[in-house]
Amino acid sequence: MISNKMKSLVSNSSIIRAMFEEGKRLSEIYGEENVFDYSIGNPNVEPPESIKKVISEILDEEKPNYVHGYMNNAGYEDVRDDISAFLNKKHDLDLSRNNIVMTCGAAGGLNIILKSILNPDDEVITFAPYFGEYKNYVQNFNGKLVISPTDTETFEPDLKTLSSVITSKTKALILNNPNNPTGVVYSKEVIQALANLLSEKQKELNTTIYLISDEPYREIVYDNIEVPCLLKYYPNTFIGYSYSKSLSLPGERIGYVVINTSMDGFDEVTSALNIANRILGFVNAPSLFQRVIAKSLDAEVDVSIYEKNRDLLYNHLISLGFTCVKPQGAFYLFPKSPIEDDVKFCADAKQFNLLLVPGSAFGCPGHVRLAYCISYEKIKNSFPAFDKLAVLYNL
Amino acid sequence: MISNKMKSLVSNSSIIRAMFEEGKRLSEIYGEENVFDYSIGNPNVEPPESIKKVISEILDEEKPNYVHGYMNNAGYEDVRDDISAFLNKKHDLDLSRNNIVMTCGAAGGLNIILKSILNPDDEVITFAPYFGEYKNYVQNFNGKLVISPTDTETFEPDLKTLSSVITSKTKALILNNPNNPTGVVYSKEVIQALANLLSEKQKELNTTIYLISDEPYREIVYDNIEVPCLLKYYPNTFIGYSYSKSLSLPGERIGYVVINTSMDGFDEVTSALNIANRILGFVNAPSLFQRVIAKSLDAEVDVSIYEKNRDLLYNHLISLGFTCVKPQGAFYLFPKSPIEDDVKFCADAKQFNLLLVPGSAFGCPGHVRLAYCISYEKIKNSFPAFDKLAVLYNL
Incomplete structure (x- = not known):
């Protein structure tokens, strides 16, 4: 009945989403307070209080047919003006509304970019561990995701390996900074070296290689670390x-x-993105929230809550004998699994109502992901479960 | 730079959207009051006043992390419960939340259905004239849109022609009821005959043929006409x-x-739709508006405004000598172009700041579409322009 592509997806559906559903099931059995769901990146920190006020203002001041109506497929002109002005000020850039396409989140953004640039069998590279959806996004357009492993001691990109997997079929590299699932933030030096390599490869192969920077976690960083703005390092850059x-x-x-101003074929690419937004069925990013965002450019969530969570959970896992790169961004820990079989380890953790996601789901077996965007109390309450898990594994 | 598929789309971009942009350009030159933009189906009738109140209530009463957070990819369980209960009462059905997937509009819905069912080169049939985006939606998943012409005197489906284009490659039929661009509403008798034909063909060819009913205009109907509920006529039915x-x-x-309860492979199909919603980048339908809808199931817009517009414009065009099927639904007129070359006719209309869309954009040359979801005053003010156009064509 369903398509062949879908058949394999239905049988190997997202383990993260399956865990999320499993968490709800276990909560019904054991009570929510006794289930420790580290599976999904659903932020527990509240949206800024201003959001509610901004929505009321918009509904009071603007005409409903305008607020809830169609606009250009790229989004409201004034919203794109405001966002480009905000980015110009923040990063010292020279963007205009023409550089911005409003999208249904980063997932929508990545899909319209890939729809616009991929021919069948084109290759898109990403570093492992990687957000598992990248594979689906690339396959939506009959492309092939090519994995370039990183050094699992640091999770920094290995440029030598990257260089070896770039071919004339390479159409893009997806970079996730800060990274999900490791929480690692790539420095200016790493980005510069990466940009140099891509530029050399473009010349050598006489192709265009796009850099797609997936940045939903840009604002979620700790220890005063800075996330470089990739538009300044490499002309053929998209930011999602x-x-x-x-x-x-x-x-x-x-x-x-x-869309970077200096991108090859800028006009053609922006037209393609608009069309892709329309024909993939997004049509446009949700209209009210476009207008909310334009009035919330300076708003932020309380990142210190995530930082406290990170410190609490990281320190406890280390004290139990787990090995883990200390993340400087996003809200995930990616410790080593005590055994190579990360799927078995996660199954064992579930005995104690601990929901973790195997690293295999991110192309990096032998690790597990913990999303610590849950309450501080919940993390503390999960410690006895982690302690039992450590005992089970003789840590 | 961009993909080959996109190249042809960029050069043949949506004429409706191009007209919409042209309307804005002409408005800047001649003043908005002097441009008569019949190009796009952007409703001019205001949303129900209750929408604003409902949004406030939700923001006052529910937790922000819940209202703006992730939920099941199919949508909030309680919202799907409320919608299925509403449909059960209205149409005497037996749906549950499992029959409902919340989507980013009908465009999002059609795309996830097609993503779920189409293998490359599968065929999807639709009746001409048809909403031009169907072709793009089908091509997104490497399918082929097959056009079955209707009788242009009535725009009713021609089942003999339909029968002749159904093959073993036919995976689905998209039906748009009420129809864009003709405004025709298909009766129970037409639907029953269509369902019978599809059932026979399924048996004959030993295949599954899905009926996809695209129903964004279901509520926009006049003259007390009823739009049949297709779930009752044909088991393998999706409604968008x-x-x-x-x-x-x-x-x-x-x-x-x-998703109809009696559909072949119901469980597999619903799983596929959930996954398609996620991986195409929608993730889920916008969360606040899911909750708004659940509290607005009885809300409606003032359809009599469109009905008055229809009568005003239809009567004037007829009085000028145009030929047109009187629509009973949607907010479009689809008169015959006085010359076969509908593109030239629309170009001539533009001289008088009248923006019409050629029927060719809907697979039905020799006609033009007028979206009358604009103000009554604007329609009246456009009459001198239509009068000049009629003189130009010796009507």
Whole structure:
């Protein structure tokens, strides 16, 4: 009945989403307070209080047919003006509304970029561990995701390996900074070296290789670390941004794509993105929330809550004998599994109502992901379960 | 730079959207009051006043992380319960939340259905004239749109022609009821005959043929006409519904898909739709508006405004000598072009700041579409322009 592509997806459906559903099931059996669901990146930190006020203002001041109506497929002109002005000020850039396409979150953004650039069998590279959906997004357009492993001691990109997998079929590289699932933030030096390599490869192969920077976690960083603005390092750069995490609005599906001004074929690419937004069925990013965002550019969530969670959970896991790179961004820990079989380890954790996601789901077996965007109390209450898990594994 | 598929789309971009942009350009030159933009189906009737109140209530009463957060990819369980209960009462059905997937409008709904069912080169049939985006939606998944002409005197489906284009490659038929661009509403008798034909063909060819009913205009009907509920006529039916027109919320991208309980492979199909919603980048339908809809199931826009517009414009065009099927639904007129070359006719109309869309954009040359979801005053003010156009064509 369903398509062949879908058949394999139905049988191997997202383990993260399956865990999320499993968490709800276990909560019904054992009570929510006794289930420790580290499976999904659903922010627990509240959206800024201003959001509610801004919505009321818009509904009071603007005409309903305008607020809830169609606009250009790229989004309202004034919203794109405001976002480009905000980015110009923040990063010292020279963007205009023409560089911005409003999207249904970063997931929508990545899909319209890939729809616009991929021919069948084109290759898109990403570093492992990677957000598992990238594979689906690339396959939506009959492309092939090519995995370039990182050094699992640091999760920094390995440029030598990257260089070896770039071919004339390479159409793009997806970079996730800060990274989901490791929480690692790539430095200016890493980005510069990466940009140099891509530029050399473009010349050598006489092709265009796009850099797609997936940045939903840009604002969720700790220890005063800075996330470089990739537009300054490499001309053929797209940024996929989302307010899902930065304003805790993941259900609203609101974000944008930035197309670098110096990109090869800028006009053709922006036209293609507009059309892709329309014909993939998004039509436009949700209208009210476009207008909310334009009035919330300076708003932020309380990132210190995530930082406290990180410290609490990281320190406890380390004290139990787990090995883990200390993340400087996003809200995930990606410790080593005590056994190579990360799926078995997660199954064992579930005995104690601990829901973790196997690293295999991110192309990096032997690790597990913990989303610590849950309450501080809940993390503390989960410690006895982790302690039992550590005992089970003789840590 | 961009993909080959996109190249042809960029050069043949949507004429409707191009007209919409042209309307804005002409308005800047001649003043908005002197441009008569009949190009796009952007509802002019205001959303129900209750929408604003409902939004306030939700923001006052529910937790922001819940209202703006992730939920099941199919949508909030309680929202799907409320919608299925509403449909059960209205149409005497037996649906549950499992029959409903919340989508980013009908465009999102159609795309996830097609993503779920189409293998490359599968054929999807639709009757001409048809909403031009169907072709793009089908091609997104490497399918082929097959056009079955209707009788242009009535725009009723011609089942003999339909029968002749159904093959073993036919995976689905998209039906748009009420129809865009003709405004024709298919009767129970027509639907029953169509369902019988599809059932026979399924048996004969030993295949599954899905009926996809695209129903964004279901509520926009006149003369007390009834739109049949296709779930009762044919087991393998999907309904794609949207609140874009029925509640004048086109920018918010909110709608749903109904999967008929008696559909072949129901469980597999619903799983596939959930996954398609996620991986195409929608993730879920916008969360706040899911909750708004659940509290607005009885809300409606003032359809009598469109009915008055229809009568005003239809009567004037007829008085000028145009030929046109009188529509009983949607907010479009689809008169014959006085010359076969509808593109030239629309270009001539533009001289008088009249923006019409050629029938060719709907697979039906020799006609033009007028979207009369604009103000009554504007329609009246456009009469001198139509009069000049009639003189130019010696009508």
